[in-house]
Amino acid sequence: xxxxxxxxxxxxxxxxxxxxxxxxxxxxKENTFIPDMFARTFGVQTDLEKADRVWSGLSKKLSADxxxxxxxxxxxxxxxxxxxxxxxxxxxxxxxxxxxxDFGNAFVLFVAQTARKVHREKHRMEAFVRFQLTKDDIYFxxxxxxxxxxxxxxxxxxxxxxDQRWMIYDRARNYGIYYDLEKVDTVWMEMDKQEGIWDEKxxxxxxxxxxxxxxxxxxxxxxxxxxxxxxxxxxxxxxxxLR
Amino acid sequence: xxxxxxEKLSILADAAKYDVSCASSGSDRKNTxxxxxxxxxxxxxCHSYTPDGRCVSLLKILLTNHCIYDCAYCVSRKSNxxxxxxxxxxxxxxxxxxxxxxxYIEGLFLxxxxxxxPDFTMERMVRIAKDLRTxxxxxxxxxxxxxxxxxxxxxxxxGMYADRLSVNLELPTEEGLKLLAPEKKRAxxxxxxxxxxxxxxxxxxxxxxxxxxxxxxxxGQSTQVIVGAGRETDKDIVHMASRFxxxxxxxxxxxxxxxxxxxxxxxxxxGQQVPMMRENRLYQADWLMRFYGFNAQELLDDANPHLxxxxxxxxxxxxxxxxxxxxxxxxxxxxxIARIPGIGMNSVNKIIAAxxxxxxxxxxxxxxxxxxxxxxxxxxxxxxxxxxxxxxxEQIRRQILNQSxxxxxxxxxxQLSLF
Ligand code: SF4
Numbered sequence: 001x002x003x004x005x006x007x008x009x010x011x012x013x014x015x016x017x018x019x020x021x022x023x024x025x026x027x028x029k030e031n032t033f034i035p036d037m038f039a040r041t042f043g044v045q046t047d048l049e050k051a052d053r054v055w056s057g058l059s060k061k062l063s064a065d066x067x068x069x070x071x072x073x074x075x076x077x078x079x080x081x082x083x084x085x086x087x088x089x090x091x092x093x094x095x096x097x098x099x100x101x102d103f104g105n106a107f108v109l110f111v112a113q114t115a116r117k118v119h120r121e122k123h124r125m126e127a128f129v130r131f132q133l134t135k136d137d138i139y140f141x142x143x144x145x146x147x148x149x150x151x152x153x154x155x156x157x158x159x160x161x162x163d164q165r166w167m168i169y170d171r172a173r174n175y176g177i178y179y180d181l182e183k184v185d186t187v188w189m190e191m192d193k194q195e196g197i198w199d200e201k202x203x204x205x206x207x208x209x210x211x212x213x214x215x216x217x218x219x220x221x222x223x224x225x226x227x228x229x230x231x232x233x234x235x236x237x238x239x240x241x242l243r
Numbered sequence: 244x245x246x247x248x249x250e251k252l253s254i255l256a257d258a259a260k261y262d263v264s265c266a267s268s269g270s271d272r273k274n275t276x277x278x279x280x281x282x283x284x285x286x287x288x289c290h291s292y293t294p295d296g297r298c299v300s301l302l303k304i305l306l307t308n309h310c311i312y313d314c315a316y317c318v319s320r321k322s323n324x325x326x327x328x329x330x331x332x333x334x335x336x337x338x339x340x341x342x343x344x345x346x347y348i349e350g351l352f353l354x355x356x357x358x359x360x361p362d363f364t365m366e367r368m369v370r371i372a373k374d375l376r377t378x379x380x381x382x383x384x385x386x387x388x389x390x391x392x393x394x395x396x397x398x399x400x401x402g403m404y405a406d407r408l409s410v411n412l413e414l415p416t417e418e419g420l421k422l423l424a425p426e427k428k429r430a431x432x433x434x435x436x437x438x439x440x441x442x443x444x445x446x447x448x449x450x451x452x453x454x455x456x457x458x459x460x461x462x463g464q465s466t467q468v469i470v471g472a473g474r475e476t477d478k479d480i481v482h483m484a485s486r487f488x489x490x491x492x493x494x495x496x497x498x499x500x501x502x503x504x505x506x507x508x509x510x511x512x513x514g515q516q517v518p519m520m521r522e523n524r525l526y527q528a529d530w531l532m533r534f535y536g537f538n539a540q541e542l543l544d545d546a547n548p549h550l551x552x553x554x555x556x557x558x559x560x561x562x563x564x565x566x567x568x569x570x571x572x573x574x575x576x577x578x579x580i581a582r583i584p585g586i587g588m589n590s591v592n593k594i595i596a597a598x599x600x601x602x603x604x605x606x607x608x609x610x611x612x613x614x615x616x617x618x619x620x621x622x623x624x625x626x627x628x629x630x631x632x633x634x635x636x637e638q639i640r641r642q643i644l645n646q647s648x649x650x651x652x653x654x655x656x657x658q659l660s661l662f
Binding site: 099101102103104105106109123126127128129130131132133139141159160161162163164204205207208209211212213214215216217218219220221222223224225226227229230231239241242 | 245248249252253254255256257259260261273274277278279280281288289290291292293294295296297298299302303304338341342344345346347380500502503517519593596597600601603607610611
């Protein structure tokens with residue numbers, strides 16, 4: 001078996017598809033790959049031109065929605081996502097008609113369902129991001145989403161918070177997105193002390209929010225299970241109302 | 244200063260929480276002026292959940308809990324001995340903007356006790372919405388609860404700034420209102436609803452011929468009824484809802500299980516359970532009417548005036564109408580498939596899409612999210628029927644209850660709880 005290693009980026013993955021499609025073989029991320037004695041490994045150079053050719057090929061077969069799902073499923077970073085997507089890709093190109101909604105096919109269904117999970121995480125981030133205002137007027141939020149969804153939430157936050165500078169930082173993947181009132185850029189930074197960086201009113205508003213949260217609860221209807229189902233514990237650490 | 248705001252917020256959030264509506268969807272206000280915020284046409288966002296499991300989407304507060312009326316079911320009623328507070332216009336604006344900028348909320352849901360008179364109260368509420376929109380260029384969601392008896396002129400102005408307006412009917416029947424809120428008249432509630440409906444239709448017509456027609460309550464109007472305070476049946480409630488959906492083109496009817504707040508002899512007393520299961524069944528019935536093509540009469544009639552608490556209304560309907568089944572998954576109409584217990588709209592859409600590629604079997608149905616343990620009694624697929632025997636309604640009911648009963652127990656066993 002031949003194994004093709006790529007750098008983890010979407011363009012890298014598409015470049016690998018370009019290599020593997022005719023020759024056969026499997027695609028793996030180079031940083032999480034576990035060496036296998038019986039396989040030959042090859043490194044794949046990320047090649048924007050090749051990536052683009054694969055993507056435009058897909059664009060001819062998939063609707064805008066379908067392309068978005070394809071990309072979303074990739075962002076799941078699941079262990080076997082490259083295999084699933086590669087099989088899906090073959091199924092797409094081997095059929096004349098669009099197979100996008102052929103949910104009887106296992107790969108089509110898997111990609112659709114994975115995209116849906118990623119979409120749910122995207123939606124959660126839109127809900128659970130909590131900005132804190134810094135002294136230099138940036139609304140800052142830390143997150144650690146289950147999937148790599150920052151690329152998917154840029155539009156939402158840019159449209160909504162058009163008149164304030166903001167940054168959302170993915171602590172798990174160690175990168176962030178920053179909006180400077182014009183455009184959104186990808187940023188990296190050192191996470192050290194956070195004391196003394198907040199605006200003087202910041203804690204007041206967090207406290208008011210906590211007061212509101214307490215007042216809005218109806219004690220006679222307590223239903224912790226439902227609360228947890230909508231807002232699993234792993235998200236709590238970034239929510240001021242739950243601290 | 245800050246402390247006083249905390250106190251007000253705590254009193255006025257507490258008093259507002261019995262209004263269940265938290266929807267922040269259905270509007271499509273875009274952030275075109277590079278101002279603050281937008282409102283989504285599709286799903287609204289729940290930014291948090293309180294320990295009661297309810298969604299926190301809007302800053303839901305009263306402007307004041309002072310009230311000249313004495314409705315028996317309401318904590319803010321005149322005769323109730325509680326702390327009173329009132330926000331200033333500026334305080335509400337400031338809280339809304341600062342919560343919004345931190346991504347705590349989708350917007351503001353403002354309601355109020357009636358101080359002085361309906362117009363006096365409504366006027367202040369409208370001013371808050373107006374300041375948010377014009378001074379702060381705020382495009383987030385605003386829901387104003389209209390005060391029954393407010394003038395058409397104020398309703399019109401409210402409609403220019405709010406995404407949604409609601410007039411709460413409070414009690415499902417007129418008799419209930421007479422008994423529990425004798426100072427209020429149904430007619431005072433119908434009047435603004437009617438005004439809004441006509442104004443919405445008028446502007447829609449204008450929009451067809453004119454280019455620039457102002458936005459007017461883009462997310463429409465809704466109402467809320469309290470469930471379990473009076474003596475009304477589920478049939479009364481669901482048929483009333485169906486009528487109001489049609490007559491006033493309401494976007495939503497909300498059902499709020501009565502939370503006992505006093506020992507008034509006309510009402511369930513303190514310590515009585517909130518009728519949450521009943522409320523839940525009403526929402527399911529409402530859902531079936533709005534999205535699954537059921538009408539009120541099919542769900543509840545004189546022979547069946549109450550929704551079954553043990554099983555959901557769709558299954559309950561199916562068991563009363565076994566002659567509709569079995570339905571062939573591979574050929575039946577979309578809306579017929581939607582009527583099968585254990586198949587939600589999501590799966591319906593998948594089935595319709597997938598069956599044009601190849602006929603579907605049991606495994607695929609399961610993969611698509613169909614709950615076969617329920618659906619199996621009502622369907623056939625390319626492999627024929629899964630349940631060969633002809634069961635009676637009662638037998639099916641018992642079998643399904645047995646399965647879900649054990650599931651219920653499992654979900655509630657302490658080992659599985661995440662604490
Ligand atoms: S008018 Fe409204 S606030 Fe006043 S008592 Fe009646 S329900 Fe409560």
